[in-house]
Structure formats: C-alpha cells, structure tokens
Amino acid sequence: MTITLSIDCMGGDHGSAITIPAAISFLAHEPEAALILVGLEAELRAELKRLKAYSHPRITVQHAAEVVAMDDPLEVALRRKKDSSMRVAVEMVKDGKAQACVSAGNTAALMAISRYVLKTMQGVDRPAICGIMPNQKNGPTYMLDLGANVDCEPHHLHQFAVMGSVLFSAMERTARPTIGLLNVGTEDIKGNEVVKATGKLLQEDHARGKLNFYGNVEGNDIFKGTTDVIVCDGFVGNVTLKAAEGLGRFMKDVMNTEFRRNPLTMIGALIAGGALKQIRNRFNPSRYNGASLLGLRGLVFKSHGSADAYSFEWALKRAFDAAKYNVQEQLSAMIAELIPCTPDRSAVIEPAVPGSTI
Amino acid sequence: MTITLSIDCMGGDHGSAITIPAAISFLAHEPEAALILVGLEAELRAELKRLKAYSHPRITVQHAAEVVAMDDPLEVALRRKKDSSMRVAVEMVKDGKAQACVSAGNTAALMAISRYVLKTMQGVDRPAICGIMPNQKNGPTYMLDLGANVDCEPHHLHQFAVMGSVLFSAMERTARPTIGLLNVGTEDIKGNEVVKATGKLLQEDHARGKLNFYGNVEGNDIFKGTTDVIVCDGFVGNVTLKAAEGLGRFMKDVMNTEFRRNPLTMIGALIAGGALKQIRNRFNPSRYNGASLLGLRGLVFKSHGSADAYSFEWALKRAFDAAKYNVQEQLSAMIAELIPCTPDRSAVIEPAVPGSTI
Structure with a gap:
C-alpha cells in the first residue's frame, strides 16, 4: 500500500536545495512511498531536472506561489500568505491527498497553520x-x-x-x-x-x-x-x-x-x-x-530548520512510519478512552492566533 | 585581614573524608583564611590527626551532635535535628563568628535552615x-x-x-x-x-x-x-x-x-x-x-553533594571570595536601590516550611 507524504519544499534554512535531494533519496529507500512536492513549481522542476528525477513516477509537483519566511510573524504566515507552500502542504493532508505532511519551516507558523487548517482532535485542547x-x-x-x-x-x-x-x-x-x-x-x-x-x-x-x-x-x-x-x-x-x-x-x-x-x-x-x-x-x-505535531486531525512533522538532506530524510521517514503505523487512529482511540470530554473544557475559546508562541 | 568560613563537615555523600582534606588544602592556598570545622568532634579530630593537621593554627573544631542525612525530610532537618552540623555551621554566620558557611548537604535542608536561622534580607521575598x-x-x-x-x-x-x-x-x-x-x-x-x-x-x-x-x-x-x-x-x-x-x-x-x-x-x-x-x-x-544561596542575611554556599576534595575546595574558594569582595554589603545596597518595599509584598506570610521544594 502506497503512503503519500506532502512536503513543504521551500521551508527551512536551505529550501529546495535540501528538501528535494532528501525526497529523491527517501523514495529510493522506501518503495511504498509517494511524494507531493509543494512550492514554486519552476524552482522545484529545475531542481528535479538537475537531479535527473524530473519524471519520477512517485513524485507529483504542486505549485504554491508564496513562501513562509523563517522570521515571518504568525499573523503574516497565517493570514497574508494563503498560498504558501507550508499551507498548501498541510491542506494536502486535510484533503486526503497525503497521509502526512513534513516541513522544515518556522515552527510557530507550522503549528498555527496546522491548527487552522486541520483543527485539533476531539478531546484535545492543545496540540x-x-x-x-x-x-x-x-x-x-x-x-x-x-x-x-x-x-x-x-x-x-x-x-x-x-x-x-x-x-x-x-x-x-x-x-x-x-x-x-x-x-x-x-x-x-x-x-x-x-x-x-x-x-x-x-x-x-x-x-x-x-x-x-x-x-x-x-x-x-x-x-x-x-x-x-x-x-x-x-x-x-x-x-x-x-x-x-x-x-x-x-x-x-x-x-x-x-x-x-x-x-x-x-x-x-x-x-x-x-x-x-x-x-x-x-x-x-x-x-x-x-518532531511530531500531535493532537491535530492529521499528521504533521517538523524538521529542524537547519537540517541537511540526510537529516531531512529522517524526518520524512518518521512521517512515513507514523502514517504506516496508524498513529492517527491509535491517538483517536486512546484519547476517546482516556480524556474526558467535560463541558467546561470544550467551551474554552481559542485565541485568534492560538497559544503557540515558540 | 582574616576571613573565617564555617564548614558543615558532615554534609555531602562522603562527609569528613572529603571536607577535611579540602579544608586543609584550601588553607595552604589561602593564607588569609581561617576555618571552623563543624561536626562530630571525635570524627573530625581523628581525620585532622590522620592528615597531620591536628593543631593547625587556623582551624577550630566546633562539635555538633547530629547530622542531616541527604534524604532527611525538611521537617526532620529543620525541627528535629537542632544540633546538626549544618545548622550549627549556619549559626556561626548568624553569630558573626564566620563570614560565610559552606555545606555539601541536602540543598532543600540547607536553604530551609538558612532561611530560618539567618532570615531573608530586607526587600527580598525569596532567596x-x-x-x-x-x-x-x-x-x-x-x-x-x-x-x-x-x-x-x-x-x-x-x-x-x-x-x-x-x-x-x-x-x-x-x-x-x-x-x-x-x-x-x-x-x-x-x-x-x-x-x-x-x-x-x-x-x-x-x-x-x-x-x-x-x-x-x-x-x-x-x-x-x-x-x-x-x-x-x-x-x-x-x-x-x-x-x-x-x-x-x-x-x-x-x-x-x-x-x-x-x-x-x-x-x-x-x-x-x-x-x-x-x-x-x-x-x-x-x-x-x-552555588550561592542569595538573599539571606549572611553568605551560604552549597557544594555539590558528590563533590570530591578538589571540587569542594572550589566551593570554599567561592565562599571566601564572596566574603572578601563584600557581596553581602553590595547586595544590600543594590536591593535597597532597586527593589521597592511595597506593603502588599512585605505582608506576604511565609509558609511553615518555606517555598523550597528542591
């Protein structure tokens, strides 16, 4: 069974120069994986061409016109850049096109976008x-x-x-x-x-x-x-x-x-x-x-911003394993069993930009 | 000018087997220091004899009949063992017989005893x-x-x-x-x-x-x-x-x-x-x-419990320097200048066993 990951290819300190070589190497090691590479299409295709993987059968390129910068305020990442590679990659998970998403971008932005797009799981107050x-x-x-x-x-x-x-x-x-x-x-x-x-x-x-x-x-x-x-x-x-x-x-x-x-x-x-x-x-x-962003209605993984290709590939592997081992389903079951859904807690109103202040 | 330190010789994982060799070595390096060794007198004198320092002119032995164990509850250290080496060593500072005290004993006990015996400085809520x-x-x-x-x-x-x-x-x-x-x-x-x-x-x-x-x-x-x-x-x-x-x-x-x-x-x-x-x-x-216990009406230093003699001597050196450089007077001056003595704060009632939960 193929597992598809969406990758925010523009995130991190090095962007596509790191994420695309990592993606190609990962596919070579993981025959059951397929990848949706999200970002500026021309840049991604040029990088794929350079690496002789332009027509890789398990790679799809999804264009996104904007990039969340490492120092963008949450406000900008969340409200202004609605066509960012980060957001589009997370939306792939929401739409069921990918089973997990990986980004090396700004952590606070990734958490805020993931919370906004995917929402938190039933019974979880804060991812x-x-x-x-x-x-x-x-x-x-x-x-x-x-x-x-x-x-x-x-x-x-x-x-x-x-x-x-x-x-x-x-x-x-x-x-x-x-x-x-x-x-x-x-x-x-x-x-x-x-x-x-x-x-x-x-x-x-x-x-x-x-x-x-x-x-x-x-x-x-x-x-x-x-x-x-x-x-x-x-x-x-x-x-x-x-x-x-x-x-x-x-x-x-x-x-x-x-x-x-x-x-x-x-x-x-x-x-x-x-x-x-x-x-x-x-x-x-x-x-x-x-790192896993846990408690969302979908799997999102965060790579270190300064990761090299070898290191980014580890993050892809972890996202793949989480999907393969049904982490999301197991989370739902355990949360339903262990976390009481009390009215006072479900009534908590989330702040406009959620609690994340990393 | 001689600076006198009181040492809780029974504290730490190794007690007098470490504290006394450290004390003797420290005196050899620091001609302006004098030491009051506090603990079970017979044990301390035996150790001094073994190390050929029985009649060291800058060493005084002060008997204390009890020892605070590393795992004694605060309650025991503070209220039951009133003649502990730790407490007597701190009392030496209160009575002006020593300018600073050093112990490798239980941190929470040392803080509680120091707060009780010395009291906190004017303007300081918590050491x-x-x-x-x-x-x-x-x-x-x-x-x-x-x-x-x-x-x-x-x-x-x-x-x-x-x-x-x-x-x-x-x-x-x-x-x-x-x-x-x-x-x-x-x-x-x-x-x-x-x-x-x-x-x-x-x-x-x-x-x-x-x-x-x-x-x-x-x-x-x-x-x-x-x-x-x-x-x-x-x-x-x-x-x-x-x-x-x-x-x-x-x-x-x-x-x-x-x-x-x-x-x-x-x-x-x-x-x-x-x-x-x-x-x-x-x-x-x-x-x-x-480490310094700051904010008390006297200088107290805490050595790591597992310190060897070389390491314990560093703690003695730091206590000596703090006395030599008038840390206590400088603290008083700076606190008087920078910390407003508001009525609501001075009215705070301390818990029976103070906030320390280390």
Missing part, C-alpha cells in the same frame, strides 16, 4: 510538539511539549502524556511505554502546583491500568533513558531542548578545536578515528530529526 | 540558588534560580536578576554585567505570562540605567555565554541544570567507552592525550562547584 532525544540506553526518549504551549494546566499535560504514549507505542512497536513527568525531584510532593496536580491525574490512569506512569523524573533522566516518554510544559521543554543542543554544539566545538590543536593531537585523532566517528554518531542530531 | 555553567567564551554563566522557588511571580524573578547581577559583578570584578531572561524566543512577545511581565520590569530598570538587561535569551545561550547572568524560575533552572549534567555525563561515558574499545582507539587516545585532557578540563564540573 503539542513531540521530539526525540538520544539516551544512554541507546534508545530514544520522546519528549513533549517542546514549545507549542508555554502556559499549561494539568489537563493539558495529561493530554500530552496520552499522546506521547500512543506515539511511542506506535513508532517504537512497544506496548505500554513508560511515562515520566518532568519535575525538580522524584518524590510526589516535589514540583510546582501544575505538575503536582498532573501527577495525580497520571497516577489515576496508572491505577486503572491505562497509562504506564512511572512517576516524576528529573532533567538528567532525559539522557539516562529512565522512561520512554517525558512530559513537560512547552516552556520547560523548549528551554531544555535548546540548552541540550547548545551544550552539544559547545562540546563538538571544543573537541574539534582540541584535536586540531597540534600535529600530535591530529595524529591521535586520526588513529582513534573510529572512536570519534562513533561518538559523533551517538550524538548526531540528524538521527533524531522529525 | 534563590545561583550556580555557574561553563560557556564557549571560556567564562562563567551565572544562572539563578536553580531550584529554590518552583512557582515564581514577576517580582521574584526581578529580585533574582538584581541579586545575580550583584554577585557576578562582585565575584568576577565586572561592572554592569549583562542579564538575560530565559525564554522560548528572543522577541518581547515570547514566553509565558510571568516571563513577559518580568521582561517589562527589567526593561524599566535598564531604561533607568540600573540593570544591564540584555533581553530574552534561549536555552542555548547558557552555553554560548550570550549574557553574564541568566534569570529563570527554579523549576526551569533545576530541570535545565540537571539535563545539562545528564548530557555531560552521557557524553563522558560514550567517550570513555569508545576510546577504550580496541587497541587502536586506545593508542589514538594516548597520543591525543593532551586534547582529551583539555576537553575534560573545559567541562570539569569541579571548576564550577559552589
């Missing part, structure tokens, strides 16, 4: 961004929210836990993944008021055999791999993600500088090249590229 | 924990709060900014250090409600030429060294600190494993030994040991 961190067990730690919701109530964090659990379970083929609640200590009495109340909601689900709630986890547990999924509000998640990226870059720079400092260290680095390659590989952010 | 992170500019980034206050209002974060600025300025001999407000983006409109309101308070101080407010910073700016001081609430600070520690440990483990994998990588590591040593040195947490 969240779920990303992946590497851990010492050589597995992935799924973490959400990474920045879509900076002010959260306990029922929002509860919904993130449900969605993260479903995503991990489907993508990693794991029954009952463990859920950790990010906190400043492991005891139940620790944390701010929102987190303490969230802990109670998750304990109730655990007691009923619904969610596999491990309990509170701390910042270091992200990289220890203590739990499969870690839940936090978008402020904490975003700051932690960026701090980890920053520390990673710092360490990489120091390593590069020190190993190139003199002929001796350079020779040592050459001889120990296998070790250095393995170290780079373990922390290669490309392997973890492709 | 904060200020720690140091390494950055790419090879300088320190001061960050607070690291976990004393998990629910903060804008005026609390404002006070942290004032205190962090004074500490950096005094300790690093820098006029007008730059202050960053930790956020999910750099634009003023980003962030949750508390952070946005804090930004306004800091901008007002900046406009009046009082604080050198840089603006919003993101998680990666901690390690870039974008600003000298970074302000955040204790929840975000604690999670970020622990995540950074966790990632650092992960990277260290992977490096150790990979360089020891086979004879070739081991030879490479030997040859490039200078580079590896420099890398370890840049990220050595010992160099950054010694």
